[in-house]
Amino acid sequence: MKLHSFKIKRSLVAGAFFALFSISLVSCGGDGGSTSGKDSTASASSDDNTLLGAGSSFDNPLFSKQFSEYSKTGNLKINYQSVGSGAGISQLTAKTVDFGASDAPMNSKQDSAVSAPVVHIPVTEGAVVLSYNLSEVKDTLLLTPAVLADIFLGKITKWNDPKIAAVNKSAKLPATPIVIAHRSDGSGTTNIFTTYLSKVSEDWSKSPGKGSSINWPIGLGGKGNEGVAGLIKQTPGAIGYIELAYAVQNNMPYAKVQNKAGNFITPSIASVTAAANIQIPADTKVSLTNTEAADGYPISSFSWVLLYKDQKYADRSLDRATKLVKLLQWMIHDGQQFSSALTYAPLSPAAVSAGDAVLKSITYDGKPILQ
Incomplete structure (x- = not known):
């Protein structure tokens, strides 16, 4: 957009x-x-x-x-x-x-x-959450991996898109244009989020792919979690990825995301801990995204x-x-x-x-x- x-x-x-x-x-x-x-x-x-x-x-x-x-x-x-x-x-x-x-x-x-x-x-x-600025939506937004990838690819451009509405049947979704907020700097938070998208979306995996810094297909850039949070709060219709603590501390709403087991999971201490219930290699380099845990939040990380x-x-x-x-x-x-x-x-x-x-x-x- x-x-x-x-x-x-x-x-x-x-x-x-x-x-x-x-x-x-x-x-x-x-x-x-x-x-x-x-x-x-x-x-x-x-x-x-x-x-x-x-x-x-x-x-x-x-x-x-x-x-x-x-x-x-x-x-x-x-x-x-x-x-x-x-x-x-x-x-x-x-x-x-x-x-x-x-x-x-x-x-x-x-x-x-x-x-x-x-x-x-x-x-x-910790967890990377999808925070949004939709004052009209009172219920917590639900997002599937496919819908989330299409939003950030620019394929879904309005909040009342049928694909979003199909997941959020009880929500009154506005026709507000979607504004993407993403990191402008090299970021581990970006790496977590894009690694997740690459695992759940073949289209995303092909392009733009995963990394700490990528060529975003759409959106506005902010430096740090602070900058992205600022863009979301200032922009009606915005959605962006930030660390859970920033969302909680700044009273920002965030979505439930469907995990690999098909459950819509609220990011929390319990669901992040569940995602980390895995074997850790000696060098400690391991990804928690798209966890197999049925009660695990899928965009979690060490x-x-x-x-x-x-x-x-x-x-x-x-x-x-x-x-x-x-x-x-x-x-x-x-x-x-x-x-x-x-x-x-x-x-x-x-x-x-x-x-x-x-x-x-x-x-x-x-x-x-x-x-």
Whole structure:
């Protein structure tokens, strides 16, 4: 769909910018544990009491809480930049941060760009939800995989389309044009959503396919979960994909999605946990999308913190490396207590066990950091 009015475009962009700015201040402010006011491309801090991270905006609400709480246990500060998974991986590759965060495992191209092996620590489980702006619709919207793919392919262009109406028989759907809101930056959230669409739609799999950044067939782009949420809230008829916590915190409606078993599932802690009830490989790189679980939400995912397996590089000290590894150990254990209140699913015992094994493999000059 094309928007023909310059005034409409200008108001959308302005609204998205305001939403991005205001939400970022709220989610990143904290009590000195997580901040976002510094230049995200700055070199890693030489102060061993300040760790720098960058990446997933999907993780940002949880990280803000965890880092704020962890900073109370000592004098360590964590400056985390919510810049998107792709940017986080780029900054880790450039060694300007101590850790990256991504909602998608690094791919072969990203692996080949780093100077040394990088490990993945699962830190949370979350859901990507389809939020929409339809004030006329009082019932929760139901979406099948086929309808969802056709909406984002631009094949379904109005909300009262017969295909949507057939699934939502009791809803009074307006003739409002559908406006797609998607990520404009490299994003693990995009990777989760497009991986799901590629699994459930042959047409989507052929083009545009899956990835952290794709050529969208239609729609408006917003930076970060914050930017997409801003576009949805500012645009009647909009639909976009955002992290569940952002939808809940901002009182945004989101759809039930039909899973592989044929059940319409509400994204929740319970349904995300159900989706993650799978065997986890040693490297922890696994996809939860289109889960086989009958009660599992189909657009669920782990999210990972990424760091170099051997921490002795550049002028890094053993003290700095140890503080980073102990922070991560806390995050996957005690730090999980803050998950549920922010609508993240706490890590399963299997995920914690896999994370512990990876943490024990991290070294400094070839020697394990955790004894």
